[in-house]
Amino acid sequence: METTRTLRGVPLAGTAVLLLLVPLCSYWETVFHRFGFRDDYSILREAREEPGKILRVCSSQGRILYGWLLEMSARAAGDIEGLCWMRLASVVCLGVLAAAVFLLLIRAGWHPAPAALLAAFMPLTPSAQVLSSWAICWPHALALVLATAAFALADWGMRPGSGRLLRVGGWLGAVVLMAAATLTYQSNSLFYVVLVAATLVVRREDTFKGSVQWVVRHLCVVGAGLGAAFAVSQLTFAAHVFTASPRMRFETHWVSKAIWTVTNVLPDALAMSALDGARGAAAVGYWLMVLGAVGVISAGTVMEYRRIGPAGAGRWLLGMVALSGAAYSVSFLAAERFPTYRTIYALTGVWSVFVAAALVNIGSLLPERGRKVAIGVLAGLVLSGALLARWHSFELFAVPQGRELQLMEEGVRKAVLAKRPRIFVITATQDDSSAPRRYRDEFGSVSIDAEWVAKEVLKSLMKERFSGTADVSKLYQFAAGPKVPEPKSYDILIDMRRMREARP
Structure with missing residues (x-):
C-alpha cells in the first residue's frame, strides 16, 4: 500500500482532525441525555461522601490509576447532570484514538483511504459504544490512548537507523505507558496489539523470520508493561497500602477456558458492528457478519499467499493467532468467564485490521475497479457502524x-x-x-x-x-x-x- 500525502485533496493532518469528530457526531445525543447507568450513581456519592473508597476498591483489582481518575472526575461531576462530562471525556479520548491510529497506519505504509476508514471504525465498535454511554468507563478510553502512545514510542525506537539512545528511550517510554494503561484498565492496554497487527499486514518486504522477530520484540514491550503494572499492584498489597480483591485470581482450567473463549467471545469480535444477544432477523444478521468476516479474512489470506508466497500467508496466520491471543490474554488469564464488550476492545480491533487488509487484498484482483469496490465496502462498514453506534448507545443506553x-x-x-x-x-x-x-x-x-x-x-x-x-x-x-x-x-x-x- 503506497503512502500519499493527501486523501482526495485533504491533507493528512486535516483528515486526522476530521477523525476526531467521528465519535462526537455518533454519540452526541447520548452524551448529553439526562441519565446514569447502574453504579454511576454510587460512584458519584462515594466520591463526595467516602473519599478514598473508589481508589481502594479499584486498586484492589490492580487498577490504581483508574481509581484515582474515577474518584477525581466523579467528584468534579458532582451530580447526575455532571455525568455528561465524564461521557464526553470518553468520547474525546475515542476521537484522539481514531486520529492517532490513522497517523500510525499512514506511517506504517497504509494507503490513506483504507487507513482513514479503519481508524474511523475503531471508535464505533460495540466496545466503544459501552465506553461512551457508561460514565464511569471513561478512563477505559484513556487506557486505549495510552496504549496507542506506547506503540508509537516503541515502533519509533525499533525503526532502522535509530540510535542506541533513541531505541532504549523509546522502549522504556513504551513500557512506562503500557504499565500506566494497564493500571488504568488491563484489557484495554492490549490495544497496543491492534497497532502491531496493522503494521504487520503491510510489512511485505520483510521475511517471515524477520516478521516473527519484530512481533516478538513488540510483545516483549507488552509483557514488560503488564509485568511492571502487576509488580506495582503486588507491592501495594505486600505493603498493605491496598488489599487484593478476591477477583485477582488466575485461571487454572486452560482447555475449557480456550473452548469457552472461541465459542462465547470470538464471535462478538468477528461480528464487527453487529450486536450479540439479538433475536430473529437481528440474530441472523449477527451470524452473517461473523461468517462474512471469516470469509473475507480467508480470501484475503489466500490473496496474500498468491502475492507474496508462503511468507505472506504465514505472516497473516501468525498475526491472527498470536495477536488475537495476546489481545485477549488478560481476560483469558483471569479466573472469570463473563463475556462483555468492555473487555474485548483489543480483540475486535485485531480482527477489524485483518478484515480491512483482506478487503484491500481482494480488491487488488482488479487494480482500478477492485480498489474502488474495496474502499466502498469499507466505507459501507463505517457508515453502518456509525448509524448502529448512534442507535445502540442512544436507544439501548440513554433512552x-x-x-x-x-x-x-x-x-x-x-x-x-x-x-x-x-x-x-x-x-x-x-x-x-x-x-x-x-x-x-x-x-x-x-x-x-x-x-x-x-x-x-x-x-x-x-x-x-x-x-x-x-x-x-x-x-x-x-x-x-x-x-x-x-x-x-x-x-x-x-x-x-x-x-x-x-x-x-
Whole structure:
C-alpha cells in the first residue's frame, strides 16, 4: 500500500482532525441525555461522601490509576447532570484514538483511504459504544490512548537507523505507558496489539523470520508493561497500602477456558458492528457478519499467499493467532468467564485490521475497479457502524436509563420532607427493560434491579431536589424490594416495573 500525502485533496493532518469528530457526531445525543447507568450513581456519592473508597476498591483489582481518575472526575461531576462530562471525556479520548491510529497506519505504509476508514471504525465498535454511554468507563478510553502512545514510542525506537539512545528511550517510554494503561484498565492496554497487527499486514518486504522477530520484540514491550503494572499492584498489597480483591485470581482450567473463549467471545469480535444477544432477523444478521468476516479474512489470506508466497500467508496466520491471543490474554488469564464488550476492545480491533487488509487484498484482483469496490465496502462498514453506534448507545443506553430515572423522579416530586415520607421502590427485573434489545449487564439492561441501586438513585435525586438540606437522607424513610408492600407501609410508591410499558 503506497503512502500519499493527501486523501482526495485533504491533507493528512486535516483528515486526522476530521477523525476526531467521528465519535462526537455518533454519540452526541447520548452524551448529553439526562441519565446514569447502574453504579454511576454510587460512584458519584462515594466520591463526595467516602473519599478514598473508589481508589481502594479499584486498586484492589490492580487498577490504581483508574481509581484515582474515577474518584477525581466523579467528584468534579458532582451530580447526575455532571455525568455528561465524564461521557464526553470518553468520547474525546475515542476521537484522539481514531486520529492517532490513522497517523500510525499512514506511517506504517497504509494507503490513506483504507487507513482513514479503519481508524474511523475503531471508535464505533460495540466496545466503544459501552465506553461512551457508561460514565464511569471513561478512563477505559484513556487506557486505549495510552496504549496507542506506547506503540508509537516503541515502533519509533525499533525503526532502522535509530540510535542506541533513541531505541532504549523509546522502549522504556513504551513500557512506562503500557504499565500506566494497564493500571488504568488491563484489557484495554492490549490495544497496543491492534497497532502491531496493522503494521504487520503491510510489512511485505520483510521475511517471515524477520516478521516473527519484530512481533516478538513488540510483545516483549507488552509483557514488560503488564509485568511492571502487576509488580506495582503486588507491592501495594505486600505493603498493605491496598488489599487484593478476591477477583485477582488466575485461571487454572486452560482447555475449557480456550473452548469457552472461541465459542462465547470470538464471535462478538468477528461480528464487527453487529450486536450479540439479538433475536430473529437481528440474530441472523449477527451470524452473517461473523461468517462474512471469516470469509473475507480467508480470501484475503489466500490473496496474500498468491502475492507474496508462503511468507505472506504465514505472516497473516501468525498475526491472527498470536495477536488475537495476546489481545485477549488478560481476560483469558483471569479466573472469570463473563463475556462483555468492555473487555474485548483489543480483540475486535485485531480482527477489524485483518478484515480491512483482506478487503484491500481482494480488491487488488482488479487494480482500478477492485480498489474502488474495496474502499466502498469499507466505507459501507463505517457508515453502518456509525448509524448502529448512534442507535445502540442512544436507544439501548440513554433512552431506557432515562426512563428509569424519570420514574424515580415522579416519586421524588411527591416528597414533602416535613412529613418524613416513607418511600418504597418496587425494583424491576431484567425482563422489565424498556429497551428493544438487551445484552448482559451492558446494552439495554436494567439498572434499578436491586435495593442498593434504588437507594443510590433516590438519594441523588432527593439531594438534587432539596439541595439546601445538609443530609437529606435523614428526612425520609427508604425501603425497596421486588414485591408490592402492604398499602399502609408507605406514603410514596415507585414501581420500576412500569418501564416495560414503554417497550416497543
